[in-house]
Amino acid sequence: MRVAVVGATGMVGEVMLKVLAERNFPIDELYPVASERSVGKKVNFNGKDYEVIGLETAVAKKPDLAIFSAGGGTSLEWAPKFAEAGTTVVDNSSAWRMDATKKLIIPEINAKELTAEDKIIANPNCSTIQLLMALKPLHDRYKIKRVVVSTYQSITGTGVKAVQQLENEYAGEKGEMAYPYPIHRNALPHCDVFEENGYTKEEMKLTKETKKILGDDSVNVSATAIRIPVVGGHSEAVNVQFESDFEENEVRKILSEFPGITVQDNPDTNTYPMPIYAEGKDDVFVGRIRRDYSQPNTLNMWVVADNLRKGAATNAVQIAEYLLENKLI
Numbered sequence: 001m002r003v004a005v006v007g008a009t010g011m012v013g014e015v016m017l018k019v020l021a022e023r024n025f026p027i028d029e030l031y032p033v034a035s036e037r038s039v040g041k042k043v044n045f046n047g048k049d050y051e052v053i054g055l056e057t058a059v060a061k062k063p064d065l066a067i068f069s070a071g072g073g074t075s076l077e078w079a080p081k082f083a084e085a086g087t088t089v090v091d092n093s094s095a096w097r098m099d100a101t102k103k104l105i106i107p108e109i110n111a112k113e114l115t116a117e118d119k120i121i122a123n124p125n126c127s128t129i130q131l132l133m134a135l136k137p138l139h140d141r142y143k144i145k146r147v148v149v150s151t152y153q154s155i156t157g158t159g160v161k162a163v164q165q166l167e168n169e170y171a172g173e174k175g176e177m178a179y180p181y182p183i184h185r186n187a188l189p190h191c192d193v194f195e196e197n198g199y200t201k202e203e204m205k206l207t208k209e210t211k212k213i214l215g216d217d218s219v220n221v222s223a224t225a226i227r228i229p230v231v232g233g234h235s236e237a238v239n240v241q242f243e244s245d246f247e248e249n250e251v252r253k254i255l256s257e258f259p260g261i262t263v264q265d266n267p268d269t270n271t272y273p274m275p276i277y278a279e280g281k282d283d284v285f286v287g288r289i290r291r292d293y294s295q296p297n298t299l300n301m302w303v304v305a306d307n308l309r310k311g312a313a314t315n316a317v318q319i320a321e322y323l324l325e326n327k328l329i
Contacts, residue, residue: 001324002063004087006034006078007070008043008052011160012092015313016067020171021046023317025244026324030212033058034070037103064088064192064329066315083119088329090316096122097209104212107318108138108260114319121319126311127151127202127225127234128209133284133310134238134303136214142242142297144219149206151225152235153191154275155183157307159229165179183229191225200225232279233306241298245281248289251299260310265289281306282314
């Protein structure tokens with residue numbers, strides 16, 4: 001099993017290598033891949049140093065699997081070249097997600113759609129992954145009509161530059177800005193770029209990707225995405241209207257039985273999900289489960305996950321594990 005990790009020196013790439021090692025993904029040859037300026041650098045995997053190679057060199061090696069986390073432009077240009085060489089690509093950027101010819105996969109939800117012919121597979125947006133992990137089992141039981149979600153997103157979703165900005169602001173030092181405003185002691189209702197409809201690209205990803213993954217255009221999603229000065233993971237306040245009514249305890253049971261979800265929901269002991277506890281973990285945590293009394297068949301919940309792990313690296317590695325287990329690579 002020859003595996004290329006494209007974007008190996010980036011924030012998600014580093015977590016990708018960590019997750020591959022933790023989950024004992026079978027790798028005979030590892031190719032850490034990055035841009036030309038990083039070629040020759042060393043990355044550590046399972047206690048061994050590997051030299052970073054460039055994209056052309058990596059394609060020529062014809063790996064069995066390439067996991068991309070290197071930005072949309074790189075994926076658009078290079079994923080097809082890997083695919084032509086016979087490599088199966090799992091791409092973590094937004095480049096292929098809404099392409100009608102590509103599958104958009106959360107393994108616990110729709111991995112069964114995958115076939116050996118799928119050479120470029122899209123990993124959903126981090127916010128979408130944790131939202132749909134909580135929504136899918138409830139949709140199967142009660143049928144969702146409408147979702148209103150507000151996200152409170154970690155700066156790690158923006159990358160190293162954002163982490164550096166926050167650290168500089170903590171220290172009272174001037175430096176390069178990842179955001180148009182300070183993030184320390186602030187909340188920016190601005191994730192990604194604004195589109196013509198007044199929503200940001202991040203907000204529209206939640207809307208469009210949800211419909212595609214659930215395979216149901218009738219599920220309406222209205223999103224507001226907010227960046228907050230947190231490192232550990234993304235949080236989401238989710239309001240869901242169903243077609244049929246529910247019992248709160250049944251909701252808790254359905255969620256707790258779904259693979260990859262941990263329910264943390266006990267107001268008596270102040271038990272609820274928080275990014276400080278989600279950091280470094282692969283599960284999606286759900287709590288504050290309660291009925292919305294302002295309209296029928298409507299539920300509120302709070303959903304938290306480490307955006308670099310289940311929101312990115314872990315989901316991609318789980319896709320790779322499914323491909324391997326089912327002899328699709």
